Amino acid sequence: MSSKKNKLLRYVLKNRYIPSQNRRRVGQSLILLTVFIFFVFLINFAIIIGTDTKFGVDLSEGAKNVHQKEVTVQARRGTIYDRTGVPIAEDSTTYTVFAIIDKNYVSELKEILYVQSQQFNQVAEIFKKHLGMETDYVLKQLNQPELNQVYFGTLGKNISYSTMTTIQQEMTAAGIKGISFNASPGRMYPNGTFASIFVGLANLVENEDGSHSLNGVSGMEYYLNDILAGQDGKVVYEKDSYGRILPGTEDVKVKTVDGQDVYTTLSADLQRSLETNMSIFFNNARGQYANATLISAKTGEILATTQRPSYDSDTKEGLGEEGVLERSLLYQEAYEPGSTMKVMTVATSIDNGTFNANATYTNNEYVIADAKINDWTLNAGGSAVTLNFAQGFSLSSNVGMTILQQTMGDEKWLNYMSKFRFGYPTRFGMGGEAPGLVPDDNIVTIAMSSFGQGISVTQTQMLRAFSAIGNNGVMLQPKFISALYDPNTDSARLSQPEVMGKPVSEKAADQTLKLMIDVGTDPYFGTLYSHDIAAPAIQVEGYDVAVKSGTAEIASETGGGYIKGAYINSVVAMVPAEDPEFIMYVTIRQPEVFTMLSWQEIINPTLKEAMLLKDSLNLTEPAPALKAITTETxxxxxxxxxxxxxxxxxxxxxxxxxxxxxxxxxxxxxxSVEKGTNLIANQQILLLTSNLTEMPDMYGWTKENVDIFSEWTGIEVKYKKEGSKVIAQNVNTGSSLKDTKKITVTLGE
Structure with missing residues (x-):
């Protein structure tokens, strides 16, 4: 151990100098160290100046974080209105209260801007009075000297505007500074249960920067989110040495763009009436699901629609409960329609020239291949009878409809189904739409589709088809948007009816309506004539009503045929029957308590209300509230x-x-139009897909689009008469394009 100590001493004392020399050596060392540190500083300074980074950190960005604050400015979400301007869904800002307790927070004139300790009890009393907070909790939050500001939990959030202003007024009266509020966007649905599943919901979501925005999660709110949401803005403020925002230093980085307002085609009055009537109907029938929709026969506009079970959009009561569907029965659910399909069967048979109302048949068993088709009367224990085809329609005879379909032939019938666009989603503006299915390779299911089995549809598809019957053979696209209004440019886009073709003639449609009247008025064969009241079950005082009922078996989801004893009951009603203004379609699945008169609880009062309000609905004028807007978005x-x-x-x-x-x-x-072209509202454009083999229905096309179609396909077009729209073509819809060289198109208005 002593040897190691001696070695250490010899090393320390080696080269030992006198004090003056030692001081000189220390000075020299310090000079060298200073020069080294200086060069290190210069090198780092050059790196910082040249790259604006150090150790991979963006120094300018860091400085901004210290001296600047970026604030998200929430865009206003567009309001959803009914057709006349009644709000259905609108922004409802809520507030979160906080208290500033930083004693350094004073104005330039040394005015105190924080809550003073002697005011804590007053603050607690006001919060207890208006927010229900416990006094001890408020005082605990305020007595945290290590914090600059404090919040007050759940009770301090989601405060209404009126409560917020009341608290502000009482704080001002008490001379209390430092109580402030953060605004948060919210969504209000003032009508409660009001087309809830169709309109949908928008919820608050947190953005990456910690701000919050409203985002649609279902229904219109979801599928129109890009239109309604707008774009949040970004504003940068300077901060003082305490990190407080300096007023007047704002720098707008991203301009806030408010969302557009959507004027729907819904009528608030008719929707409220339908909701009331549906509740009575559904509660009494006790079905699994039900849906009802009312449209304008002349425009295709959806005036009211609802389903059950549903929920209150405002309180969220019922949302998420068992039985409440997350999908819309209007367009997201495919089903077999049953006998309401016979409306189209009769109309096509008339149009085809193969319907003879007075020709007779016996409604006993009809055999196709290995299948036996029976009438419901025989299944109920009745005997076969001789009927003419008009009576067979009133009685809802499956055998009669099968004979009509067989007389037309499978190819002709399927061609008509294509004209009515069955098997194709309507694509009316909502997403997640079920396509439906038309049988095309089985002679039995093709025949069964004539009475609504073996074919699947959506309600929007049925309403689209019914519009042709109620509108002189001209089929209309279902619509739910009446107008769009852009508050940023004070401009609007207004909707007009959209023609989808003309599957049957005006004569065929009119004759079908007359036959539908008999369904409700014929005391012997009418399935909607009630012997209990000795009158039509469905009636609107002063008007004839064209009706057809349906009862369809429900196909098993596992593919094993039909569910025993399970049915979908449905009715279509058009009023006035001679020239319909309104078409109503109602379905109910597996009702427990149901008779023909059950329809009176929902259809009769709704149609009566519609006829009373007809003149005030402005069916020919979209969104009258925007009448003064002259600029189109x-x-x-x-x-x-x-x-x-x-x-x-x-x-x-x-x-x-x-x-x-x-x-x-x-x-x-x-x-048919180039990218970047401004598309005016209601402009018709062509979208050519990768598989076009059949002649389309050109009814309603513009002459310009016929010319483009000719250019694309090489088919020569000859025009007859004058006009801007196609009203007839000499090559049938569905004909093979490869066999078509020329086509004659008749123009009109």
Whole structure:
């Protein structure tokens, strides 16, 4: 151990100098160290100046964080209105209270801007009075000297505007500074249960920067989110040495763009009436699900629609409960329609020239291949009778409809189904739409589709088809948007009816309506004539009503035939029957307590209300509240080549453009307008898909689009008469395009 100590001493004392020399050596060392540190500083300074970074950290950004604050400015979410301007869904800002307790928070004039300790009890009393907070809790939050500001938990959030202003007024009266509020966007649905599943909901979501925005999660709120949401803005403020925002230093980085308002086609008065009537009907019938929709026969506009079970959009009562569907029965649920399909069967048979109302048949068993088709009267224990075809329609005879279909032939019948667009989603602007299914390779199911079995549809598809019967053979697209209003430019886009073709003639449609009257008035064969009241079950005083009922078996979801004893009951009603203004379609699945007169609880009062309000609905004038707006909002054509035609059509219709999809290919190959073109409201454009093999129904096309179709296909077009729209064509819809060289098109208005 001593040897190690001696070695250490010898090393320390080696080269030992006198004190003056030692001081000189220390000085020299310090000079060298200083020079080294100086060069290190210069090198770091050069790096910082040259790269604005150090150790991978953006120094300018760090400085901004210290001296600047970026604030998100919430865009106003567009309001959803009914057709006359009654709010259905609108922004409802809520507030969160906080208290500033930082004693350094004073104005330039040394005015105290924080809550003083002697004021804590007063603050607690006001919060208890208006927010229900416990005094001890408020005092505990305020007595935290290590914090600059404090919040007050759940009770301090979601405060209404009126409560917020009351608290502000009482604080001001008491001379209390430092109580402030943060605003948070909210969504209010003032009508409660009001087309709830169709309109949908918007919820608050947190953004990456910690701010909050409203986002649609279902229904219109979801599918129109891009239109309603707008764009949040960004503003940068300077901060003082204490991190407080300096007023007047704001720098707008991203301009706030408020969302557009949507004027729906719904009538608030008719919707409220339908909701009331539906509740009575559903509660008494005790079905699994029910849906009812009322449309304008002349425009295709959805005036009222609801389903059960449902929920209160404002209170959220019923939301998420067992039985409440997350999907819309109007367009997201496919089902077999049953005997209401016979309306189209009769109309096509008349149009085809193979319907003879007075020709007779016996409604006993009808055999096709290995299948036996029976009438419901025989299944109920009755005997076969001789009927003419008009009576067979009134009696809802499956055998009669099968004979009509067989007389037309499978090819002709399927061609008519294609004209009515069965098997194709409506693409009316909402998403997640069920496509439905038309049988095309089985002679039994093709025959069964004539009476509504073996075919699946959505309610929007049925309403689209019914519009042709109620509108002189001209089929209309269902619509739910009346107008779009852009508050940023004070401009609007107004909707007009969209023609989807003419599957049957005006004569065929009119004769079908007359036969539908008999369904309710014929005391011997009418399935909607009630012997209990010796009158039609469905009636509107002063008017004839065209009606047809349906009872369809429900197909098993496992593919094993039909569910025993399970049915969907339905009715379509049009009024006035001679020239319909309104079409109403109601379905109910598996009702427990149900008779023919059950329909009176929902259809009769709703149609009566519609006829009373007819003149005030402004069916020929979209969104009368926007009458003074003279500028149309622009919408630029996007690049749709290679995109899905269905979703593209939905997006276009949301902007009130009228797309015509040609073919059934999976991609769009050509578009009739160039990318970047401003599309005016109700402009008709062609979308050519990758698989166009059959002649489309050109009824309602513009002459310009016929010319483009001719250019795309190489088919020569000859025009007859004058006009801007197609009213007839000499090559049948569904004909093979490869065999078509020429076509004659008749123009009109």
């Amino acid at each position: 622009e919408y630029k054509m996007k690049n749709l080549v290679g995109k899905d035609p269905g979703t593209s059509a939905e997006e276009l219709r949301r902007q009130l453009v009228q797309p015509v999809i040609l073919g059934n290919g999976s991609e769009i190959e050509k578009v």
